[in-house]
Amino acid sequence: MDFFHETPGQQQLRKSVAALAGRYGLEYYVDKAKRGEDTTEVWEEAGREGFLGVSIPKEYGGQGAGIYELQIVSEEFAAAGCPLLFLPVSAAICATVLVRSGTEEQKRRWLPGFADGSARMTFAVSDPAGGSNLHRIAAHARREGDGWVLSGRKVLVSAVDLCDAMMVVATTEDPVTGKPRMALFIVPPDLPGVSYERVPMALTAATGQFDVVFDEVRLPADGLVGGDTTALRHLFTSGLNPERITFAAWSTGLGRFAIDRAVRYATERSVWNTTLGAHQGLAHPLAEAKINLELARMCVHKAAWLYDNGQDGLGEVANMAKFAAAEAAIKAADRAVQIFGGHGMTEHSGVGIVYSMVRVAHLAPVSREMLLNYVAQNTLGLEKSY
Missing domain, CATH: 1.10.540.10 (Acyl-CoA dehydrogenase/oxidase, N-terminal domain)
Known part of the structure; x- marks a missing residue:
């Protein structure tokens, strides 16, 4: 393949x-x-x-x-x-x-x-103060006996109520140097000291988002993912690039759904003695959306291929795929809404609901701005801006 x-x-x-x-x-x-x-x-x-x-x-x-x-x-x-x-x-x-x-x-x-x-298992990374800045993560785990004690907060953690555990990013001390380092911990949500609250969201989604508090949560030794010698960058490379790829695919799938609905409507709906799809002012935006969506899909496929084959350049392409997929999917949904006119924002059309879903792609799991920062610094070699 x-x-x-x-x-x-x-x-x-x-x-x-x-x-x-x-x-x-x-x-x-x-x-x-x-x-x-x-x-x-x-x-x-x-x-x-x-x-x-x-x-x-x-x-x-x-x-x-x-x-x-x-x-x-x-x-x-x-x-x-x-x-x-x-x-x-x-x-x-x-x-x-x-x-x-x-x-x-x-x-x-x-x-x-x-x-x-x-x-x-869900993934808990963003602290209330730090946001996307991993260097400002305040959640901390300290050694106590053979285990760990975790304290801190996380925001916008998906599906905590349905999960058997959370994979939590926290700071701790390097066992050799004693310097601060980040690590991942597996934390069941029913442990003493764990509490969480659902956050009302302004979008149609069947998966809830939660704020989580860890108050002196005691974890066993094997609560640490991979052991003391595992560098977090390896953990992130293992998981965050696949997340970007699959989320990009999620975005292109929603874009396909929106275009399919719009094309069906443009084919069936007749005004001025011809179908909507016969008007270039509506057909061309849909065609352009389809082209951009297919270009994004090729980038997603390339990123997945690079990951599976252990090839260089994965981080660059995975970030590009995530960016391209979000851009293409959001535009596809927006143009689908326009095809329906005022009916585009009705629940029956389906495309208005998809627009609210796919808009998340500019925010999660990494923002549009951070993707551009990555490409500017790592692909173009520009000076770091933050």
């Missing part, structure tokens, strides 16, 4: 995921979001079908494929109007971090559950 041509197996995966997602669709998703419920039925069925574990090694219950296959799953669910927002968190970040950097005990404890959908 190269990133221009998918194998028969990958093509079949697309068809299978699309078929499952199509049995649920946007109406199901919106109903769940309104009720404040999660798309648990979809998640569990996707786990039984092996879709959640496509990138997890076979020895831990997965399919043994790669991030390319995982981004297929993410894209096709979104393209059907049933986006699994939590997939880039649990399957992309947490699972890949444990696959590449976890201890054997941690792998056997968590990966089979990730693969079959029976276990979930």
